[in-house]
Amino acid sequence: EAQVTQNPRYLITVTGKKLTVTCSQNMNHEYMSWYRQDPGLGLRQIYYSMNVEVTDKGDVPEGYKVSRKEKRNFPLILESPSPNQTSLYFCASSKQQGNYGYTFGSGTRLTVV
Amino acid sequence: GQNIDQPTEMTATEGAIVQINCTYQTSGFNGLFWYQQHAGEAPTFLSYNVLDGLEEKGRFSSFLSRSKGYSYLLLKELQMKDSASYLCAGTSGGSYIPTFGRGTSLIVHP
Numbered sequence: 018e019a020q021v022t023q024n025p026r027y028l029i030t031v032t033g034k035k036l037t038v039t040c041s042q043n044m045n046h047e048y049m050s051w052y053r054q055d056p057g058l059g060l061r062q063i064y065y066s067m068n069v070e071v072t073d074k075g076d077v078p079e080g081y082k083v084s085r086k087e088k089r090n091f092p093l094i095l096e097s098p099s100p101n102q103t104s105l106y107f108c109a110s111s112k113q114q115g116n117y118g119y120t121f122g123s124g125t126r127l128t129v130v
Numbered sequence: 131g132q133n134i135d136q137p138t139e140m141t142a143t144e145g146a147i148v149q150i151n152c153t154y155q156t157s158g159f160n161g162l163f164w165y166q167q168h169a170g171e172a173p174t175f176l177s178y179n180v181l182d183g184l185e186e187k188g189r190f191s192s193f194l195s196r197s198k199g200y201s202y203l204l205l206k207e208l209q210m211k212d213s214a215s216y217l218c219a220g221t222s223g224g225s226y227i228p229t230f231g232r233g234t235s236l237i238v239h240p
Contacts (some may be wrong), residue, residue: 040150052230056234059231059232060230060233062230065227069209107173118175119173120175121173122172123172124171
C-alpha cells in the first residue's frame with residue numbers, strides 16, 4: 018500500500034530532551050516536507066526537501082533540523098525541544114511535478130512539558 | 131511562499147450547495163490545491179488547478195481564475211460526513227511545495 022509512515026503517533030517529552038520523529042514513504046517520491054499544525058494557524062511548513070541531500074527551510078524552521086540521506090526517509094529532529102514546539106506534526110511527500118498533490122502521514126502529536 | 135486567505139468557518143444544511151472561497155498572490159503563481167481534513171486526521175488531496183476554469187469531480191468541483199488570484203471549492207448535495215476543514219494551498223516560483231491557508235471549517239447540520 019502506498020503510504021507515508023510517521024512514528025511515533027503520540028509523544029510526551031520534557032524540555033531539552035532531544036527527539037526524532039521519523040518519516041518514511043514507499044512511493045519513490047522526490048519531494049518531502051514537514052508541517053506543524055496549530056489551532057488558528059493552519060499548516061505551517063518547517064522544512065522541505067526536493068531530493069536526496071537537498072533540504073530547505075520553510076516558514077518556521079527555528080528549533081528543528083532535518084536530513085535527507087535516502088530518498089524514502091526524512092526525519093525531523095528537535096535538538097532541544099521547548100513547550101512552544103507542542104503541536105501536531107505532519108510529514109508529506111509528492112512526485113516532483115504535476116497535479117499529484119501531497120500524500121500526508123497520519124501525524125505525530127507532540128507535547129513538550 | 132504564497133499568502134493564502136480563506137474564511138475561517140462556514141455552516142450549511144445537509145443536501146445544500148456550499149462554495150468555499152480562497153484568494154492568493156498572483157505573482158509567480160503555479161497552481162492551487164484543495165485538501166480536506168477531518169478532525170484529528172491527516173489532510174487528503176481533493177484537487178489541483180493550474181488552468182482557468184471549473185474542474186468537476188463528482189460532488190466536488192474546484193474553480194480557478196489566475197488573473198484574479200481567486201479560487202473556490204464547490205460542494206454539492208452536502209452530506210454530514212462533509213463536515214471537515216477545507217485547506218487551500220498555493221504553489222509559486224520554481225517548486226511545487228504548497229503553502230497552506232489556515233483552513234475553512236465547514237459544519238454541515240441536518
